[in-house]
Amino acid sequence: EVQLVETGGGLVQPGRSLRLSCTASGFTFRDHAMHWVRLAPGKGLEWVSGISWDFGSIDYADSVRGRFTISRDNGKNSLYLQMDSLRPEDTAFYYCTKSGGYNRNYPLDFWGQGTLVTVSS
Amino acid sequence: EIVLTQSPGTLSLSPGEGATLSCRASQSVVSNYLAWYQQRPGQAPRLLIYGASNRATGIPDRFSGSGSGTDFTLAISRLEPEDVAVYYCQQYGSPLTFGGGTKVEIK
Numbered sequence: 449e450v451q452l453v454e455t456g457g458g459l460v461q462p463g464r465s466l467r468l469s470c471t472a473s474g475f476t477f478r479d480h481a482m483h484w485v486r487l488a489p490g491k492g493l494e495w496v497s498g499i500s501w502d503f504g505s506i507d508y509a510d511s512v513r514g515r516f517t518i519s520r521d522n523g524k525n526s527l528y529l530q531m532d533s534l535r536p537e538d539t540a541f542y543y544c545t546k547s548g549g550y551n552r553n554y555p556l557d558f559w560g561q562g563t564l565v566t567v568s569s
Numbered sequence: 570e571i572v573l574t575q576s577p578g579t580l581s582l583s584p585g586e587g588a589t590l591s592c593r594a595s596q597s598v599v600s601n602y603l604a605w606y607q608q609r610p611g612q613a614p615r616l617l618i619y620g621a622s623n624r625a626t627g628i629p630d631r632f633s634g635s636g637s638g639t640d641f642t643l644a645i646s647r648l649e650p651e652d653v654a655v656y657y658c659q660q661y662g663s664p665l666t667f668g669g670g671t672k673v674e675i676k
Contacts, residue, residue, distance in 0.1 A: 483665070485614075485667075487608075492655075492657060492667060492668070492669045492670040493606070493608075493614065493657050493659075493667040493670070494667065495659075495664065495665040495666065495667060498665065507663070507664050507665075509664065543613060543614070548619070552661060552662075552663060552664075552665065553600075553602060553661055553662065553663075554619075554661060555604040555616055555619035555620075555625075555659070555661055556604070556606075556614075556616060556659070556661075557616050557619075557625065558616075559613040559614050559615065560613065561613050562613055
């Protein structure tokens with residue numbers, strides 16, 4: 449059974465940092481691209497960042513480029529999102545998602561339950 | 570970046586009726602890299618349709634996708650209470666983008 453478990457969310461002040469983690473199981477993690485997608489209050493889904501199976505391709509949404517860093521550890525079946533210089537508009541549920549294949553050109557065929565990040569003073 | 574526009578914003582229908590959701594892209598979607606997702610209240614999204622018309626594993630045949638190029642449709646037949654959700658289209662070219670969503674309500 450595929451499982452994606454996100455941790456690391458919480459309340460943080462504007463300008464501070466937070467690191468999200470996602471632990472995967474039930475599939476061969478190293479064979480799949482992975483993405484972070486967020487859902488802000490009252491808004492729709494927004495893709496945040498993605499990383500290919502071999503780290504060769506990394507993409508960011510314009511809204512987070514230069515502030516967020518995605519990474520993965522295939523030996524630990526884990527995906528990470530380092531979020532720096534956080535802004536109130538980054539407040540959202542952050543979902544770890546599994547790509548159906550090794551790069552970005554596959555649908556997101558499994559989603560974690562999400563972790564809530566609240567940026568507020 | 571491809572912008573996806575979904576319509577209508579909200580759809581309110583009776584149980585047993587059919588629903589038609591639209592997704593229009595600002596430019597042609599490469600290789601029909603178009604997916605639909607369902608997000609029920611309080612739950613994570615799940616994949617319904619990929620490649621514009623292929624049902625994901627475990628998705629009932631009441632859900633069907635069609636379209637190509639810039640115009641895509643998700644059809645839901647025989648609406649059930651469990652279909653209450655927000656439905657999103659997404660293109661998985663580069664970069665990935667989502668539509669704004671269509672909320673389906675049951676009268």
